[in-house]
Amino acid sequence: MKTEIMVRRGVLAIAFAGLLAGGAYAQSQDPTPQQQDIKQDKKDIKNDKKDLAKDRADRNSDQKDINKDKSDLNKDRADRNADQKDINHDRKDLNKDRADRNADQGDINKDKSQLARDDKKYGDNSAQTQADRKDLHADRADRNKDQKDINHDRTDLNKDRADRNADQRDINHDKKDLSKDRKDRNKDQKDINKDKKDLHKDRKDLRHDKRGH
Helix, strand or coil: CHHHHHHHHHHHHHHHHHHHHHHHHHHHHCCCHHHHHHHHHHHHHHHHHHHHHHHHHHHHHHHHHHHHHHHHHHHHHHHHHHHHHHHHHHHHHHHHHHHHHHHHHHHHHHHHHHHHHHHHHHCCCCHHHHHHHHHHHHHHHHHHHHHHHHHHHHHHHHHHHHHHHHHHHHHHHHHHHHHHHHHHHHHHHHHHHHHHHHHHHHHHHHHHHHHCC
16 A cells, blocks of 8 residues: 555656656747847847948948049039130130231232232233232232131130030039939938937847846
């Protein structure tokens, strides 16, 4: 009888130990809500750090673009201003060559009148008419040279105007790029500020969850 009681007690002890072991195992397998919160907080913090690093990289990249846009804008403005100087110089040359051409044309008209008078007065082959023809020939050569200079000045003026207009288009494009990159940089900075707040909040949650209240 005593043996049977002892056997029963042994079986009960083994069963109770098994229940305790099973409960401990179940407890180790199923984390508590506190442990789950801590795990989630750490995950949130990790994601916040990734977002923060990415937004900082984007912000730095945008700043580089802004610096490049400013450099391009300054260069294109310098080119535009240089083209405007060339245009002003071309206009002066054109006005001067036109004045020279008109003066030469006046000389030609005078030479023609003088030639006609001397031809009538001294004859077609006189020394006076020969000298008049020589003057007329020289003035026509000067007039033709001035006309070539005028044509060349017009070509230069048209080219410099085209360059100035192209530079102005580049300036307008640079301004748009600069404005866009500044908006992107400002947006990234806002994202960075938000990421910092999120990171601060998640770290605070982690400390709170670790304390268990």
